[in-house]
Amino acid sequence: MEERTVGDYRLIQAIHTGGASVTWLAEQTSIRREVIAIELTDFSQRDTFLDNTRAKASVDHPLIGSVYEAISEDGHCLVALEKLPGRTLAERLTANETLLPVEFSHLLRMLSEAMLHLAAKGIATEPLTPESIHFDSHGVLRIGNIARAGEPDPASAANDIAVLGQVLPPLIPNGRPGASRALTVLAWMRGEGIEQALTWEQIHSYSEQIESQLVEVSHPASLPQTGRVRKRKSPLPAILGATLGIALIGGGAAYLMRDRTVTVATPPPSLPGPVSISAGEHPTPDGGAGSLRAFRISACEVTIGQYADFLEMLELLDPDSRSIYDSKDQPADKSGHQPDDWDAMLTAARDGSTWEGRPMNLFCPVVNVDWWDATAYCDWKTGRLPTQEEWFAALREKVEKPEFLQPSGWGPVTSIGMDDKTLNGLFGMAGSVSEWTRRPASNPANPLGKKLHVIVGASFLNTDNGALSRDWTDDRSQRRPDLGFRIVWPPE
Incomplete structure (x- = not known):
């Protein structure tokens, strides 16, 4: 098809022709971008095309790629999309x-997010394709x-994963x-050796762990034949065992994939999933009862490794876009979301050394x-x-007397002793670190005073009152070596 111009767009080369449209490599001439x-050729499909746009x-x-502009006038119907960098997996x-494998695990983790x-x-x-x-x-x-356009198909995620x-x-x-670990995850994605299909959430968890544990890091990402490889000490204990292929399902099953033999193992341990809380009347912190909608809450506090992923993602963005997740009332003089002494904290967590006298890992x-x-x-994290x-x-x-929970000390969020784990599966509510909450509330000791933000739970540095501990503050900018947070989501 010949080069031509539609509005501000010069259609240079047709790269795909579908039943109702043609996809072009194009240039937005006003800014040379x-x-x-995607140009619609079957105008009986205009409404559907615009709905999808x-x-x-x-x-x-x-x-995810952006939509720049849509044109629907003068006998033309066209949408301009961001031209993404890099090679597609289909091209590779x-x-x-x-x-x-470390690059591939990183790819799977970001894809699942x-x-x-x-x-x-x-x-x-x-459909999600290479x-x-x-x-x-x-x-x-x-x-x-x-x-x-339209309602999500409940089966689409499973189909894409398979x-x-x-x-x-x-x-x-x-x-x-x-x-072998990366290939095992792909085998599970196909449904081999497991009873239930993997979800994107599980794929994220497994790929995150594999990525963290690999001792081989490529910088920059490139093909193995040309990539420059540097070594680093593995930052985590051997959570996955020697490999994912040690504990075999049903005595051991090997799957041959294009001259690759993959031992399919039981899935690696991962951070526990969120705990679901039903809607209805619940006890309140001040001794009464209140009605709440159903929600899910993370079983553990957010970890150093998880937060590092967040900061790495922000670094990938254009500097002008890094405020995308900032709260609307964030102070104008606050830039970035790096914790105090972050470089030292993260280095110690990756190396398995100490920070401020405490043993660290991710x-x-x-x-x-x-x-x-x-x-x-x-x-x-939505x-x-x-x-x-x-x-x-x-x-x-399921906890009649939360004051009986014993505050836990410093350590990995899942290594909390059973004395600081609730029956519904929440870790570290009485100890570990204190936690930020969402909005201000009145202090019952001064009910007519100003509402302040609430920090809940005791910590390894201050175990007073355990799970019933609360502090009120008017300084949301404060940072402490014993203050973290966990997350709430809507019900599934």
Whole structure:
């Protein structure tokens, strides 16, 4: 098809022709920006085309391609989309290119975060294919905008996961550290050796753990044949065992995939999932009862490793876009969300050394965060901070006397002793670190005074009152080495 101009767009080269549209490599001439333009050719489909375009334009996520503009006038119907950097996974597969297992685990983790965002927003999607997934030489993943109009299909996530599990194994080279673990996750994605299909949330958890444990790091991301490889000490204890292939299902089952033998093991341990709290009347912190909507609350406080992912994601963004998760009332003079002494904290957690005299790893709770930091992270995770009423309702479920919980000390969030774990599966409510809550409340000692923000739970530095501990503050910018947070989400 010949080059031509539609409005502000010069259609340079047709790269795909579908039943009702043509996809072009194009240029927005006014600003000389390369774009992808989809031009409608069957005008009986105009309403559907525009509905799908509006659905794509509603997506606002740094890992998902943006919609720039739509034109529907003068006999033309066209949408201009962001031209994503990097090669698609389909191109890599066609060229028989591979990724280091640590790169592939990073890719899966970021991909699952984007898909979880779309699911949390209730956005229907087109099938996710290797053609939609871009991965550049710096390890940055971007996804073509696959939003569509209509209601989400409950089966679409499982279908997408199964398809990727089938087609992506050739991206992983044999013989590299972590290859068998990455291939095992892909086997589970296909449904091999497990009873229930994997979810994006599980894929995120498994890939996060594999990525953290691999001792091989590529910088920058590149092909194994040309990549520059540096070594680092593994930051975590051997959570996955020697490999994922030690504990075999049913005495051991091997799956042959394109000359790769993969031992399918039981899934690796992961941080526990959120705890669901039902709607209804719940005890309040001040001795009464109140009605709450159903919600889910994270079983553990947010960890150093999880928070590091958040900061790394922000670094990938253009500097002008890094305020995307900032609260609307965040102080104008606050820039960024790095905790105090973050570099030293993270280095100690990765190396398994000490920080401020305490043993560290990536599963220890993140501290030295202020209310604005905690709120931004929760927004990134499509959640929010709990109110003190929600926090207390979760604490009191199946716990008649929360004062009997024994405050736990410093350590990984899942290594809390059973004396500081509730029957519904919440860790560290009486100790570990104190936690930010969402909104201000009255102090019962001064009910007519100003409402202040509430910090709940005792900590390893101050065990007074255990799970019933509360502090009121008018300084949301305060950061302490024993103050962290956990997250609340709507019910599933």
